Amino acid sequence: LLPPLLVVAGYDKILITQPRRLPCNLLSKRVNSTMDNSILSDWAVSGARSSKVLRAPILYLTDGLLKEYLLYRERYLVHQAKISKRGLVFFIDEIHERSINIDLCLTLLARFLEKNPSIHSKLKIIISSATLDPSISRIFCPFKLHEMKLETSTLHQVDRKTPCTENIIDLVSRLNQQLDCNEQILCFVKSAQEVAQLIKLLKLVKGLPAFPLVQSQPSNEQQKLIETKHIFFSTTVAETSLTFPSLKYVIDTGLIHMPVYDPSTDTTELCELNAA
Numbered sequence: 001l002l003p004p005l006l007v008v009a010g011y012d013k014i015l016i017t018q019p020r021r022l023p024c025n026l027l028s029k030r031v032n033s034t035m036d037n038s039i040l041s042d043w044a045v046s047g048a049r050s051s052k053v054l055r056a057p058i059l060y061l062t063d064g065l066l067k068e069y070l071l072y073r074e075r076y077l078v079h080q081a082k083i084s085k086r087g088l089v090f091f092i093d094e095i096h097e098r099s100i101n102i103d104l105c106l107t108l109l110a111r112f113l114e115k116n117p118s119i120h121s122k123l124k125i126i127i128s129s130a131t132l133d134p135s136i137s138r139i140f141c142p143f144k145l146h147e148m149k150l151e152t153s154t155l156h157q158v159d160r161k162t163p164c165t166e167n168i169i170d171l172v173s174r175l176n177q178q179l180d181c182n183e184q185i186l187c188f189v190k191s192a193q194e195v196a197q198l199i200k201l202l203k204l205v206k207g208l209p210a211f212p213l214v215q216s217q218p219s220n221e222q223q224k225l226i227e228t229k230h231i232f233f234s235t236t237v238a239e240t241s242l243t244f245p246s247l248k249y250v251i252d253t254g255l256i257h258m259p260v261y262d263p264s265t266d267t268t269e270l271c272e273l274n275a276a
Contacts, residue, residue: 012085012087012088013080013088013089014088015088016091017065017066017102018060020062024047026219027060028046031058032044042055046060063092063105066092067108070108071108081116082119084122087123090109093128095132096129096131096133098133106136107139113125120143168187168189168198168253169201169206175249176208176230182230183247184229184231185247185249186251187231187233187250190235190255192235194233210232212232212233212234213225213235213242226243255272255274256273257270257271260273
């Protein structure tokens with residue numbers, strides 16, 4: 001909603017980051033479906049390599065691509081800020097993920113402001129997060145800051161008196177019996193291979209159909225599954241990229257697969273790590 005409102009307010013170029021390519025594609029399609037296409041055929045585009053980048057006022061890109069923009073296309077960004085009516089907007093979303101690219105983007109944006117004081121009035125930086133680390137504001141302390149806080153909902157926590165030894169198949173089966181019509185269960189596991197294994201096991205042992213949500217799927221296929229199915233196994237692709245209409249239970253194994261560099265052997269290995 002916010003990017004189209006900024007366009008209507010007169011901002012000519014809005015660059016919005018997302019952690020992954022999937023939400024970039026989904027959000028650009030969503031924006032285009034809500035705007036008047038008789039005025040402009042493409043209000044939003046996804047990815048810096050699109051041929052429509054120069055014409056579209058809204059550009060969705062990954063934090064890695066924004067990093068490349070800030071490192072190698074600084075003159076282009078300065079030019080865009082100078083020729084635009086109201087200015088250039090950088091919208092850094094999902095900042096609580098705190099990846100290396102996100103941290104680099106924040107630092108590079110602060111450097112960009114420091115190196116180009118003549119266009120401060122033409123630059124706006126929006127930082128959005130579910131849980132924003134207060135230390136981030138220190139990066140931009142020399143510049144004018146505006147903070148907006150929204151009312152938070154009450155968190156309901158269920159404490160078990162004994163350690164949970166229930167396996168994920170039994171847990172999904174038990175929670176499925178408590179679902180009302182159309183309610184959904186989402187399970188986070190460490191890899192796409194484990195997604196496939198657990199879906200097969202749940203069907204074999206409990207007779208329950210479940211469906212995968214992984215990075216390799218087309219976005220329209222994922223959206224169709226979310227709108228019609230009830231039990232999902234996913235990697236972290238569903239953590240920030242997808243919206244579920246009737247999600248009731250989220251199960252997180254707390255484990256992820258991450259590449260880890262071993263300096264003793266000069267190799268990178270895929271290791272099982274705690275997500276937190």
